[in-house]
Amino acid sequence: MLGWDRFVAVWASVNLLWVAFDITYVPLRTFWLQRNLYPIPSVPLVVPLTVIPDVTPLVDPIKGIEPHRETQAYLEQFRQLDAALLTLPAGQAPQPRQVLLLNRQAQLTAQLIDSNPFLASEASGTLEKIKNRLRQRADRDSARLASSLLLSPERIRTSGWSQERRFWNDQVLPLVATNYWRSIDENGRPTDHFWRIDLLLFQSVFVLDILLRLIRLRRRLPGLSWGDALLRRWSDLPLLLPFWRWLRLVPVLERLQTSGLVNFEPLRAVVSRGVVALLAVELFEVLSLQILDGTQGLIRSRRWPQRLRALRSHQSVASSSDERALVELVRIWAPLLLSRVAPKLAPELQGLLGYSLRQSLERTVVPAPLRQLQPLLQVETGISRQLASGMVDSLLELSRSTGNQLSRRDDVQLDLLQRFIDRFWEELAAALESGSALERSQELLCTLIDGAKGTYLSQINRAGIEALIQELDQLMTAPGPASPEDPATPAP
The missing domain is CATH 1.20.120 (Four Helix Bundle (Hemerythrin (Met), subunit A))
Structure with missing residues (x-):
């Protein structure tokens, strides 16, 4: 079938040239008749092209x-x-x-x-x-x-x-x-018999090729109907249209690419890169503006407390399997943070707490005249270090034991966590309802989003398409790390 595909690709290319010749024949008939080229219209300079045969006696009857x-x-x-x-x-x-x-x-x-x-x-x-x-x-x-x-x-x-x-x-x-x-035909249009040649020599071959492609597609996907298969080959439709014949460029290029006669991938990559960069900027601006406007709409809503209360387990509309998803997430992350992450921070916590204790001792316990004595300062530093170490060790031990306890699955523990989370949402909603924090928070958040609109989106516009394309070229052409299988990499 590769030979047939290449034949159809070449035949479609010939048809595309014939279509281009037919479309331009009447406007360029003077050139085909005289076969003279005038490089500068205002200067009587003529370049004769007598090697081109006179085709007007053959084409004129076709065009009437x-x-x-x-x-x-x-x-x-x-x-x-x-x-x-x-x-x-x-x-x-x-x-x-x-x-x-x-x-x-x-x-x-x-x-x-x-x-x-x-x-x-x-x-x-x-x-x-x-x-x-x-x-x-x-x-x-x-x-x-x-x-x-x-x-x-x-x-x-x-x-x-x-x-x-x-x-x-x-x-x-x-x-x-x-x-x-x-001459003109019965419809009042200029006479044109091109469609007869197109139908007999080219479109008949295209119909056969499209039918073969549909058969191959249905063999590859047996569950695909004829209608769906035809829709998947929608790009072949211009080959059969008697109008807008310049659209045949699309299926012709597709056949040349798939048959392996011509590789348009580098050209497609360059064109698509520019188009995608242009559309990406426009699309991202619209999406960003819509997201920011939607966020502002949610922030300005007066139903914040009701939405917070809706997060409680007995108010949730989620399915039974997802009701305790947040509790399960806390049960997984709490042991991870308390048992593994927190012990690794012991030196930093001891240093921070020791410094704080030393500052407190200097201000409250040691009188000002005695602060200049070096032995007393060393004793003070030792005491603060020991206190900080003991406090941190106690906290980390409590954190580790709590994490181990949370890692064990316990229904009572899950109920307590669930009650804690529900209570948290309830108290947060009540706090927002009782004071002016809700309105003030809404005003501040909306102001921040308005500032983001005025700065970030304008920076996207100033960035420009060329900068995006240059950045993409740098990323695509940057040399990657050499792999062990790379023959250019010297052996150790």
Whole structure:
């Protein structure tokens, strides 16, 4: 199946090129007809691309494009004039038949300027180019007067037909030849038979490929229905749409990536990194503001005491298995803190308590005149150290025994803990109801959150997308610690 996937990926790429050519053919028909490139529009610099074949005879019928009658008559009349004047010697006045052809060509030029047949192809700018070149050639302000002067017998006699012929063939007739007429269908839209080629050569292959992919998906996931499988392949839908055909770029890139023909992962990573950074900042700002506003709403609520009382076990709406979750958490953490963490802090507690006792003895027990005696200070320091050590040892022993007792599962102990926690919530709610602490606490907390809004969110904006991307690049490209299996790491 890998060969089939690669064929479809290549065929879809060809279809994407064909779609791009079809979409741009009408606007770029002048280029495909003349195969000339104008790098600077305001400068008459032409780069001929004759290596490109003329595809207009093949594509014009598909798009319903036909030669315009008026401009074709103009070109045909000029060919007759050119054939008649080629035999005219330089410096000789034109013959009566040649003068008649010159007058006829001047009349057609004036008619071309007045009727503007380029409106049918929405190329009125082409007519303006023709008029500007006629004015520059004859040095006149009127294009009609300039065309009459350039096609006059006196001009042909003095300048010679070879020079004038070069001007018309190089500057005017190629622009006239770009005009066309496009037919319309029964729906009033321009004729376009592209869908027939697309349906026969490309979409039929895409339908078969999508069907095979659905079959493989259902084999991999037997419980998946056809509808769900089709929804999972939603990215293939643009391949079958007759409109918005530029969306086919998505499934084409997906097929090129999955078939292994092209690796778009580095490009996807770069693009997604920028998009994610941009969206992350915007999304985080919105979420942060919503969280802060919601927190302020909870803080301003007058139901704080009721919510605290609702935390009691007999007011909780939790299930029976979760009613004593807080008690179980206390039973687990209390032994951990009292039996393991607190004994490790004995030196620090002794130092802190000894310093406090020494300061108390200096202020209350030892008179000021005796504080300068060094032996008395040493005795004082020893006494405070022994008292601190004894007190800490007693506290730690009590903490250790309490932790060991709490680590044992005891129903009476759990009931006492539960009663303690319930009493705590009740007394806290009563304290908030009786005084002004609730309103003052609400005001202070809301003020702190308002300050966070004004500083933190503004700092996010000032950080900028580029700083985030640079930080991410530094994190992604930072060298990690060498692993033992790394062949570049020298052996010990």
